[in-house]
Amino acid sequence: MKQLTERERMAKRLPTYRIRDFDEVELGFTEDQAIREASRDIRFCKASCMLGCPVGVNIPEMLRLVAEGNYEEAYRRLIKKSPFPAITGRVCPQERQCEMFCVLAKAGKPISIGAIERFVGDWALANNVKEEATIKPNGLKVAVVGSGPASIVVASDLARLGYSIDMFEESHMAGGVLVYGIPEFRLPKEIVRKEVHRLKELGVNIRLGVPVGTAITIGELAREYDAVFLGVGAGHPKFLNVPGENLLNVYTANEFLTRANLMKGYRFPEYDTPLRVGKRVAVIGAGNTAMDSVRTAKRLGAEEAIVVYRRSRQEMPARAEEVLNAEEEGIKFEFLLEPIELLSNDKRTVSGIKLMKMKLIESSNCERKAVVPTGDTTKLDVDTVITAVGFNPNPSLKIGTNGLDTDDMGRIKVDGQGRTSLKGVYAGGDIVTGEGTVIEAMGWGRRASTAINEDLSVR
Amino acid sequence: MKRQLASGVKEIIIFAPMVSRAAKAGQFITIMTDEKGERVPMTLVDWSATEGWIKIVISEVGLTTLKLGSKEVGETLYYLAGPFGNPVSELNSSTIILVGGGVGVPAIYPIARSLSRNNTVISIIGYKNANSILYEREIGEVSDEVIIATDDGSKGQKGFTSDALRELLDSGRKADAVWVIGPAMMMKACSEVTRPYAIKTFASLNSITVCGSGMCGACRVSVGGKTKYTCMDGPEFDAHEVNWDELILRLGAYKEEEKRALGRYILRSAN
Ligand SMILES: Cc1cc2nc3c(=O)[nH]c(=O)nc-3n(C[C@H](O)[C@H](O)[C@H](O)COP(=O)(O)OP(=O)(O)OC[C@H]3O[C@@H](n4cnc5c(N)ncnc54)[C@H](O)[C@@H]3O)c2cc1C
Ligand SMILES: Cc1cc2nc3c(=O)[nH]c(=O)nc-3n(C[C@H](O)[C@H](O)[C@H](O)COP(=O)(O)OP(=O)(O)OC[C@H]3O[C@@H](n4cnc5c(N)ncnc54)[C@H](O)[C@@H]3O)c2cc1C
Ligand code: SF4
Ligand code: SF4
Ligand code: FES
Numbered sequence: 001m002k003q004l005t006e007r008e009r010m011a012k013r014l015p016t017y018r019i020r021d022f023d024e025v026e027l028g029f030t031e032d033q034a035i036r037e038a039s040r041d042i043r044f045c046k047a048s049c050m051l052g053c054p055v056g057v058n059i060p061e062m063l064r065l066v067a068e069g070n071y072e073e074a075y076r077r078l079i080k081k082s083p084f085p086a087i088t089g090r091v092c093p094q095e096r097q098c099e100m101f102c103v104l105a106k107a108g109k110p111i112s113i114g115a116i117e118r119f120v121g122d123w124a125l126a127n128n129v130k131e132e133a134t135i136k137p138n139g140l141k142v143a144v145v146g147s148g149p150a151s152i153v154v155a156s157d158l159a160r161l162g163y164s165i166d167m168f169e170e171s172h173m174a175g176g177v178l179v180y181g182i183p184e185f186r187l188p189k190e191i192v193r194k195e196v197h198r199l200k201e202l203g204v205n206i207r208l209g210v211p212v213g214t215a216i217t218i219g220e221l222a223r224e225y226d227a228v229f230l231g232v233g234a235g236h237p238k239f240l241n242v243p244g245e246n247l248l249n250v251y252t253a254n255e256f257l258t259r260a261n262l263m264k265g266y267r268f269p270e271y272d273t274p275l276r277v278g279k280r281v282a283v284i285g286a287g288n289t290a291m292d293s294v295r296t297a298k299r300l301g302a303e304e305a306i307v308v309y310r311r312s313r314q315e316m317p318a319r320a321e322e323v324l325n326a327e328e329e330g331i332k333f334e335f336l337l338e339p340i341e342l343l344s345n346d347k348r349t350v351s352g353i354k355l356m357k358m359k360l361i362e363s364s365n366c367e368r369k370a371v372v373p374t375g376d377t378t379k380l381d382v383d384t385v386i387t388a389v390g391f392n393p394n395p396s397l398k399i400g401t402n403g404l405d406t407d408d409m410g411r412i413k414v415d416g417q418g419r420t421s422l423k424g425v426y427a428g429g430d431i432v433t434g435e436g437t438v439i440e441a442m443g444w445g446r447r448a449s450t451a452i453n454e455d456l457s458v459r
Numbered sequence: 460m461k462r463q464l465a466s467g468v469k470e471i472i473i474f475a476p477m478v479s480r481a482a483k484a485g486q487f488i489t490i491m492t493d494e495k496g497e498r499v500p501m502t503l504v505d506w507s508a509t510e511g512w513i514k515i516v517i518s519e520v521g522l523t524t525l526k527l528g529s530k531e532v533g534e535t536l537y538y539l540a541g542p543f544g545n546p547v548s549e550l551n552s553s554t555i556i557l558v559g560g561g562v563g564v565p566a567i568y569p570i571a572r573s574l575s576r577n578n579t580v581i582s583i584i585g586y587k588n589a590n591s592i593l594y595e596r597e598i599g600e601v602s603d604e605v606i607i608a609t610d611d612g613s614k615g616q617k618g619f620t621s622d623a624l625r626e627l628l629d630s631g632r633k634a635d636a637v638w639v640i641g642p643a644m645m646m647k648a649c650s651e652v653t654r655p656y657a658i659k660t661f662a663s664l665n666s667i668t669v670c671g672s673g674m675c676g677a678c679r680v681s682v683g684g685k686t687k688y689t690c691m692d693g694p695e696f697d698a699h700e701v702n703w704d705e706l707i708l709r710l711g712a713y714k715e716e717e718k719r720a721l722g723r724y725i726l727r728s729a730n
Contacts, residue, residue: 170672172491172498172538180674207477209540211672215481235674239686246686246705248712252676258669263497269723272497272522273669274716348708395673395691396543 007109008037015328019298022184022266025325026090029112034119037112038066045103049113052101054443057081059098059113066116075124078117083153086125086191088439089118091182093319097439125194131160135203138162140456143225144204145212145397148176149438150429151231152199153445154452159202161453166225167204170211170396173262174199176233178438180262181254183292185299186322189261213398218425227424227452230412231445234430236392240284244342245387247350249278253285253293253388260296278383279303282353284339285388286316287435291323293386294331305331308380310338310358311371336360340377342385352381393431409434418448419455426452467519468562468593469528470504476511478503478541484573485663485695488513488541489671492526496537499523500668500690502566502640503542516565516594522720543671544694547573548661553635554579556627557602558620558649560641561586564594566663567640572601579603581634583627585620585641589613621648628656636661639698643707650698662698664689666706667713681705 011027012018018025029037041063049059057078065074075085082088092098094114102110140163144151147169155165173179175192200206212218212232221228237252239245256275259265265275277300283293286309298305307326309316312335316323327333341354356373363370393399393410405413405421411434412427414420420427428444430436478488487500505514519528530536547570555578559567564584571580582602586592588611599605607615608623616623620641628634637660639649646662653660666689669677678689681702687693 170540171670172540209538210477211540211543214486214542214544215477236691237674237676239676239679241686246679246681246709248708255669255675255677258675263669264495268716269720271495272720274713274720276713276716395688 005040005109007040007112008033008115010112010115012325012328015330018185019295019329022299024188025185026321028122029115029119031119034066034116035069038063038116040104041067041111042103049098049102049111052096052098053081054097054437054440055081055446057098057117059111062120063111063113063116066120071120071123072127072129074120075129078120082117082439083156083442084121084149084195085117086121087149087178087187087195088442089114089116089121090187091319091438092117093437095320097437125191131202133160135160136162137164140164140226141166141224142452143168143221143228144231145218145221145229146176146231146233146429146431147171147174147196147206148231148233148429148441149178150233150441150445150448151176151229152195153442154229154231154426154428154449155199155204156202157446157449158452159199159204165204167199167206168210168212168216169206169208171262172208174206174208176231177235180258181235181289181292183257183261183296185295186292211396213396218397218402218404218422222422222424225424226456227426229418229445229448229452230397230420230425230427230431231429231441232394232397232431233441234391234393234411234435236395237387238390238392240339240342240387240389242339242341244344244350247342247344248348249276249350249383250342250385250387253283253289253386254391256293256386257289257296260300266296266300275300276384277302280382281305281384281386282308282380282382283386283388284308285390286311286318287388287390288318288322290388291318291326293388295322295326295329297384297386298329298331302384306380306382307331307333308337308339308353308355309333309335311369312336312360315369334380336371337378337380338373343379349383350385351383352379353385354379391430391435393434397431416447417451418444419451424455467528468516468591469519470514470516470565471527471530472512472514473536473539474511475513475539475541478539479506479511479513480508482506482508482513482542483546484569485547486542486544487671487694488515488539489543489668490527490536491538492523492530493537496526497523498538498669498671499527500543500665500671502569502663504565504568516562518562521717522724525721525724540671543690545692547638547695550574550636551577554581554633556581556583556624556632556634556637558583558624558637558639558641559585559594559598560620560639560645561591563639563641563645564598567638568594568597568601570638570640571598575601575603581606581627581632583608583620583623585609585623585645586614587611619648620645621652624649625652628652628658634658637698638663643703643710646698646701647703647707650701650703654699660698661695662701663694664696664701664706665694666709680709
């Protein structure tokens with residue numbers, strides 16, 4: 001049997017340099033690399049990889065076109081399923097989605113699908129590939145609430161079909177987590193800006209600074225528009241609920257990342273929003289939010305930046321590539337520890353964390369091991385704490401007051417196509433699933449836009 | 460439109476039809492002056508849904524408020540969003556005391572206007588001295604009675620608003636509820652005054668805000684031992700339950716950075 005060739009590796013900037021700035025860490029494939037990697041594809045396998053992609057990208061087709069050097073066609077076909085490949089190629093947790101299902105994964109050498117997708121997306125942006133279709137207005141109006149990945153897909157899908165779209169976003173910048181959460185060094189904001197600009201070119205009217213719920217209610221939108229899509233996300237931070245949580249220099253990850261990314265606090269005082277980072281920073285949690293916070297803290301001058309997680313390395317929910325990048329950047333990891341109190345020497349500023357030592361035990365009812373306290377405690381001296389322990393649905397929409405059915409966690413209930421309990425009102429993304437991924441949110445956006453188009457066509 | 464009310468205090472009228480059509484007493488907006496600016500909250504003081512404008516009163520205490528105050532008539536703001544926060548609680552046929560301190564006085568105006576429809580409203584308004592008096596006429600129009608206090612006694616009663624409030628209650632005046640808006644120290648003092656009388660007291664908190672929409676947790680405060688979001692659960696809270704010392708501590712979190720930013724701004728403007 002033919003020897004399996006090694007995976008192509010993306011070039012990365014050296015850790016010593018990259019921790020000094022916010023420029024992108026991974027440099028993407030060169031054209032040669034993309035062709036070589038795409039050519040590793042086994043042509044006649046069953047393409048099990050597609051089972052792992054939440055939006056069903058035709059991966060073998062993309063790989064074939066890239067191997068042939070036909071990037072434009074690869075792009076045009078790709079965006080039918082994944083509309084923003086420059087984004088998803090960078091942020092999808094491929095090791096748990098497409099790449100995990102690749103037949104070559106068993107040998108530890110799955111095709112680098114994400115890196116190739118990114119290459120195609122970047123190529124299209126660099127070469128300014130334009131829309132071909134001309135849009136025929138159909139006279140129907142849709143309100144899209146929020147401007148995260150789910151909403152962007154709904155807006156672009158429906159605008160292409162001729163709908164007139166008003167997008168309402170409460171923030172001063174469109175993009176949702178893509179602009180306020182995920183840092184520049186992982187997803188350059190220029191890419192998001194270009195994709196948002198494309199929405200405008202499609203005729204989408206983006207209205208910033210409008211909190212739906214107080215400025216205008218869902219009911220009012222439902223009366224004014226033929227359909228309403230709610231993609232307001234889940235970014236309402238959960239607290240640790242331990243004593244000392246409101247001491248100075250204790251941030252939620254969202255405050256820390258918003259100050260740093262959205263408000264450009266890392267360029268204070270050129271930008272006005274201040275951000276304070278100490279010498280020893282602990283980040284509680286081990287998801288993408290935690291990795292982004294800890295790496296941001298490192299870049300802002302923390303001498304030691306430490307991840308504190310109640311489980312062990314295997315259970316970390318963050319994207320594998322970013323855990324690796326964090327390790328390369330000198331981030332420390334402390335496992336099997338749970339904060340029980342935030343300590344302070346002067347009753348003002350945080351000075352340490354009291355931690356419960358935890359242990360993993362086999363659990364009968366789920367795949368994941370359960371974690372229980374041992375009874376032993378320990379202490380960690382730090383001068384800044386960032387909590388990244390999860391999110392609840394965003395509250396500003398005031399969902400409960402609008403007669404929308406929600407589940408016990410406050411997420412909007414929908415059918416498989418994003419229809420809510422109110423006629424003409426649809427929802428998708430994190431507000432429906434809880435914290436998910438960018439591509440899952442986009443998948444929900446696609447389902448909802450399909451449903452909206454179907455429902456309005458038969459009317 | 461822009462109007463100077465007192466030294467360092469300006470009233471600004473902004474065309475914002477989306478906000479004006481939905482505004483309610485007690486709510487606020489967030490503003491950025493420019494692309495590099497900070498996002499800061501300001502109370503909605505007045506508005507007209509038919510004409511599409513809103514009114515705010517700013518006290519120039521730092522970089523952002525100075526930048527805002529230096530905007531000329533006809534200029535636009537980079538970003539304005541709202542309304543945020545919950546409208547003021549409703550009461551009927553009650554006697555209510557409203558206490559406003561300094562720039563907190565304009566902030567009690569919409570509350571007084573809303574509550575005076577179905578209640579008796581006594582307003583206590585306090586200032587440093589006679590020169591810093593503002594919104595006296597406006598408050599008078601929507602109150603049944605107005606008491607003025609100045610720290611130095613140059614107009615009205617001498618002393619703080621909390622002193623005036625104590626005197627009023629000690630004199631036997633009955634009140635069903637008290638609202639206080641102003642500097643955190645003043646709100647704390649007033650809540651201590653009403654506590655022994657067990658009068659329901661509301662305070663509109665001014666904690667540091669980043670998003671205004673429940674997504675960052677910067678504005679968190681402890682109320683009744685629980686962590687609450689000023690922007691989502693407030694800004695109005697039961698004053699007797701608020702952990703005032705924590706609020707005051709957190710308001711000072713960025714003192715050094717604020718000074719640095721302000722110094723830089725003044726230097727640049729001077730050059
Ligand atoms: C720090 C961080 C890192 C992440 N990293 C990754 C990653 O590497 N890979 C990955 O796949 N996923 C990642 N995720 C998860 C992913 O970003 C989310 O699953 C995805 O963004 C959800 O998209 P959405 O469209 O549902 O909502 P969001 O992106 O949350 O956008 C919601 C938008 O709605 C707006 N909004 C809310 N309420 C209102 C209202 N009432 N009126 C008007 N507008 C409103 C908000 O301001 C926001 O802009 C990360 C999340 C975070 C926080
Ligand atoms: C709900 C609410 C309503 C408010 N309404 C008014 C109003 O009607 N008129 C008015 O003049 N002021 C109001 N404030 C306070 C106002 O937002 C602050 O004075 C302003 O943000 C100060 O910014 P600065 O850059 O000028 O000053 P800085 O030098 O940055 O800060 C001066 C002080 O203001 C406070 N502050 C700083 N940043 C913020 C922030 N992002 N959010 C809140 N407080 C901050 C801090 O205590 C700080 O020490 C309100 C605050 C809140 C929370
Ligand atoms: S969209 Fe994400 S999961 Fe799907 S093929 Fe692309 S990288 Fe893989
Ligand atoms: S990526 Fe893997 S599973 Fe998918 S077609 Fe290629 S070899 Fe087969
Ligand atoms: S200001 Fe961000 S949660 Fe209240």
